[in-house]
Amino acid sequence: MNAIGKKKAVPILSVRDLKVHFTLSGTGLFGKERKLKAVDGINFDLFPGETLGIVGESGCGKSTLGRAILQLIPPTDGQVIWLGRDIVGAPHSAMQPLRRDLQIIFQDPLASLNPRMTIGEIIAEPLVTHKADLGKEEIKARVKRMMARVGLLPQMINRYPHEFSGGQCQRIGIARAMILEPKLIICDEPVSALDVSIQAQIVNLLQELQREFDLSLIFISHDLSIVRHICHRILVLYLGNVMELADRDSIYAAPKHPYTKALISAVPIPDPEIERNKERIVLTGDLPSPTNPPSGCVFRTRCPFAKDVCATDIPTVDTINDHHQVACHFHERM
Template sequence: MTQISSIQTNSEANAVSSGKTILTVNNLKVHFPLGSDGFFKKNDRFVKAVDGVSFEVREGETLGIVGESGCGKSTLGRAVLQLISPTDGKVVWLGQDIAGLDSKTMRPHRKSMQIIFQDPLASLNPRRTIGDIIAEPLMTFYPQLSKQERRDKVKAMMDKVGLLPQMINRYPHEFSGGQCQRIGIARAMILQPKLIVCDEPVSALDVSIQAQIINLLTELQKEFGMSLLFISHDLSVVRHVSHRVMVLYLGKVMELADKDSIYRDPKHPYTKALISAVPIPDPDIERQKEQVVLKGDLPSPINPPSGCVFRTRCNYAESRCAEKVPVLEQTGVDHQVSCLKWKEITD
């Protein structure tokens, strides 16, 4: 677990609630077709990785995205950036629907949308110096810059992310995992984008390094004002870095709320289970807290359960849960839940 005490809490969560909306995702779907069962038999089955997700991101906001492995978090992040073509739905970026745009039409938008990957070393070209790696976006979008101008910008960004400028001619294998992630952050930040998708940026790092990277992202956000989609399995980290939290299960949104509401008063049984699994440092409180244990395993996204996709693992499921698909329902100010029984569960 990440050392929570050493992570800086984002204290501006309430301030961004009135911020300008820069990204609107509406009913986004990403379905991957399966291969054919044979020459004469067409296979019309699909892996429903993302299945009707809708949300908004505001300027300067961090939206945390949580859920088990296989729930569609990374696929959603890549679909927002159009690194994966959506099957259906809209991705409205700065007022323009970019869903399904070809690479040439999409290219101008790449300047304002970047990604930080989970594996820091694997995301860096081992044959290029870190100076060239960080400068690559500048060469693509600002070809008029001289070599010295690019070098100066790269050194300035290296300094901001905690790398010594004199390391500019070294190669990725000469750096630790935490340093490689700083290189990835510098590459993402060099164009000063408006949105960065952080795809589990600390899960591959040592516990002692995770808090440093989280604090760095928070400091950069305060300085440059960019928005973050922060994907993570670690709900403790998500709570400290996010303004709002979205809970995904089998490609669908189970709950979406500001971080204080969702941790203090979760409405969905899946959210309750995830939060109950987060260990509390105080052993007395840890022993006394209510444990919510999920039954069974995550169903296959090829053949998800009818009605509510969570019903096969829900302790509150009844017959109507298999017949009716729940929709996101407003339960309070900036709090939505997709559950037919949320009122009965929380009363």
């Protein structure tokens, strides 16, 4: 699981200058239409078998980015290159066969399951959709095999989602995503709604499945401890912009962006001695409105190191070395 070794491989997914802008109708009769820039020009590559973590606070565009990659939300601009092919704006018929390789796991485990269907029907739905030629018995056998694989008792196949706990529901969601053996799963905060003990089980299950099926994962989260545990590379988002993209060890050891520094310093350490003495960077203020982002660097309004240049010039994403990119005017001094 050496992420650097993987870098030489061909990326399975490349996102180029991806933008998702929503148009908000103005207030009042003559209100001006406003643009909400949920995702504003994001670039990254994802390699086979790799886990990319996407972190950032609420409303920074993490989930929108995930859905835009799957074309669940149509991107405004940019490219999503899946296995060498740009899928932005692809017609429904062209997307259909690709969907079996692209799956998603949701944050709310119960809400992501249809309450009127048995879990057997829920898990079988991708099979029924993409492999219609399979017989009923074969579908049932595969569903049961997948249920056993994700740690559910196969005889529960006729039960309904409300009869399961949150962690079990998330296993059902994972089984549904895995049944077609996809190449990429986007995990949209898959463990945020679960208890800590269950979180670990689900994360470990995802890692096992990743090793077994050579899956690529995009792991969206705001929990930096879990991201550190599961991800090979980490992308830090702020107001729809990339702040920093680096290998896990590199970003945790030496974050180059003040925002990343602040995020990492906020992670609690389970040792009271260290926890008490560590340097904590507290950001003041709230996330600015994405309808009216700050000029220049979007982070400057809350940045403890902001200078005049930050208000005028948008920082470019600088490549420090093979596995570290950062968007800050002063990253050399960090």
